Amino acid sequence: MGSYKKSLQLIIDSLRLLPGIGYKSAERIAYHLLSLEEGQVRTLANSLITARQMICVCSECGGLTASDPCSICSDEWRQRDAICVVESARDIDTIEKSGVFKGLYHSLNGLLNPLQGKGVEQIRINELMFRINNLKVAEVILALSSTVEGEATALYLAGLIAPLNVKVSRLAAGLPAGTSLEVVAPSTLAAALRHRTSFG
Amino acid sequence: MGSYKKSLQLIIDSLRLLPGIGYKSAERIAYHLLSLEEGQVRTLANSLITARQMICVCSECGGLTASDPCSICSDEWRQRDAICVVESARDIDTIEKSGVFKGLYHSLNGLLNPLQGKGVEQIRINELMFRINNLKVAEVILALSSTVEGEATALYLAGLIAPLNVKVSRLAAGLPAGTSLEVVAPSTLAAALRHRTSFG
Numbered sequence: 001m002g003s004y005k006k007s008l009q010l011i012i013d014s015l016r017l018l019p020g021i022g023y024k025s026a027e028r029i030a031y032h033l034l035s036l037e038e039g040q041v042r043t044l045a046n047s048l049i050t051a052r053q054m055i056c057v058c059s060e061c062g063g064l065t066a067s068d069p070c071s072i073c074s075d076e077w078r079q080r081d082a083i084c085v086v087e088s089a090r091d092i093d094t095i096e097k098s099g100v101f102k103g104l105y106h107s108l109n110g111l112l113n114p115l116q117g118k119g120v121e122q123i124r125i126n127e128l129m130f131r132i133n134n135l136k137v138a139e140v141i142l143a144l145s146s147t148v149e150g151e152a153t154a155l156y157l158a159g160l161i162a163p164l165n166v167k168v169s170r171l172a173a174g175l176p177a178g179t180s181l182e183v184v185a186p187s188t189l190a191a192a193l194r195h196r197t198s199f200g
Numbered sequence: 201m202g203s204y205k206k207s208l209q210l211i212i213d214s215l216r217l218l219p220g221i222g223y224k225s226a227e228r229i230a231y232h233l234l235s236l237e238e239g240q241v242r243t244l245a246n247s248l249i250t251a252r253q254m255i256c257v258c259s260e261c262g263g264l265t266a267s268d269p270c271s272i273c274s275d276e277w278r279q280r281d282a283i284c285v286v287e288s289a290r291d292i293d294t295i296e297k298s299g300v301f302k303g304l305y306h307s308l309n310g311l312l313n314p315l316q317g318k319g320v321e322q323i324r325i326n327e328l329m330f331r332i333n334n335l336k337v338a339e340v341i342l343a344l345s346s347t348v349e350g351e352a353t354a355l356y357l358a359g360l361i362a363p364l365n366v367k368v369s370r371l372a373a374g375l376p377a378g379t380s381l382e383v384v385a386p387s388t389l390a391a392a393l394r395h396r397t398s399f400g
C-alpha cells in the first residue's frame with residue numbers, strides 16, 4: 001500500500017503543476033489514470049511529448065509555431081506596420097479567431113509582476129522595442145488583460161513607446177457581448193459608461 | 201501554423217479524455233505544456249507512465265495496490281466478516297480516511313448503468329458473491345453513492361444477498377442526495393458509516 005500511495009502522489013504532484021488543476025482535480029485524474037490500461041497511459045504520455053517536440057517558439061513574435069518564423073510573421077499579406085502586444089501565445093490565437101486584426105503580433109510571454117520576480121528583463125520587452133524600431137511600426141495595440149498586472153504592464157509599455165512617435169492604443173473597456181447588466185462589475189460598467197459610443 | 205495547430209489539437213484531444221477536463225481546461229493546459237521545456241514535458245509524461253507501471257489491481261477487493269493482494273486484504277488484523285462494497289478504488293481510500301471501518305472492502309469498479317452498457321456482468325458482482333460465500337461474511341455494507349445508479353445497484357445487491365442470511369446495511373442518510381462519494385468530507389462519511397441502517 002505504501003508504494004501504491006507513492007505512485008498516486010507522484011501523479012498528483014505532477015498534475016498539480018498544471019494551470020487550473022487543484023488537489024481534488026489532480027486526485028480525480030490520478031485515480032482515473034491508474035484505472036486505465038498501461039498502454040493507454042503510455043499513449044497519452046507519448047502524445048504530450050510528441051506534440052511538444054513538434055513545436056517551437058517563433059523568434060520574432062514569440063508565438064507557438066512548427067517552423068520559425070511562424071506563418072503570421074512570414075505572411076507577406078499581413079499589415080506590417082501594426083503590432084498587437086499580448087501576454088501569451090494563446091492570446092494570439094484568441095485574437096485571430098475574432099478576425100478583426102490583420103497586422104503582426106508580439107507575445108510578451110508574461111506580464112510585469114515584481115512580486116513573482118517578473119521584471120522588465122523577464123518578459124519580451126527588449127524584443128518588442130527592437131521590432132518597433134526596425135519595422136517602421138505606426139501603431140502598437142496593447143491587448144493585455146484588464147488585471148492589475150496587465151494594466152501596470154500596459155502603462156509601462158505606453159511610457160516606453162510614446163517618445164518614439166508611434167501611436168499606442170489599447171482594447172476598449174466595456175460590456176462583454178451577451179452579458180446581462182446585473183452580473184457586470186461596477187468598475188466594468190463605469191468604464192463602459194465612460195467610453196460610451198454614439199448609437200447608429 | 202497548420203502543423204502547430206495539429207500538435208495543439210493532439211494534446212487537447214488527449215486531455216479531454218480525462219475526467220473533469222472540458223475543452224477550455226484542456227486548451228489552457230495544452231498551451232501551458234507547450235510553453236514548458238521539452239525536458240519538463242518528458243518528466244511529467246514519464247511520471248505518469250512510471251506511476252501506472254507500479255500499480256496493479258488487487259485480485260480480491262479490486263482496489264489499487266503495488267502488490268497483490270493489497271495491504272488491506274492481507275492484513276490479519278482487519279475484521280474479516282464484514283465487507284464494505286464501494287464503486288471504485290478511490291472510494292476505499294476515502295472511507296479509510298474516515299477511520300471508522302475496520303473490515304474488508306470490495307470495489308465493484310463501476311455501478312449498474314444499462315444506458316452506458318454496464319450490466320451485472322460488467323461490474324464485479326460475481327466476485328463479490330464469491331467472497332461473501334467463502335469468507336463467512338456476517339455483514340455487507342453498501343457504501344455506494346446516493347445517485348440513481350448507486351441506489352439501483354444497492355437495491356439489486358440487497359436482493360441478491362438477502363437470501364444468504366447475511367446482514368445488509370447501507371450508509372446512513374445524511375449523505376446529501378445526488379452527491380458522489382468523492383466530494384464528501386471524511387467527517388460526514390464517518391457519521392454516515394456509524395449510523396448505517398439495515399437495508400429494506
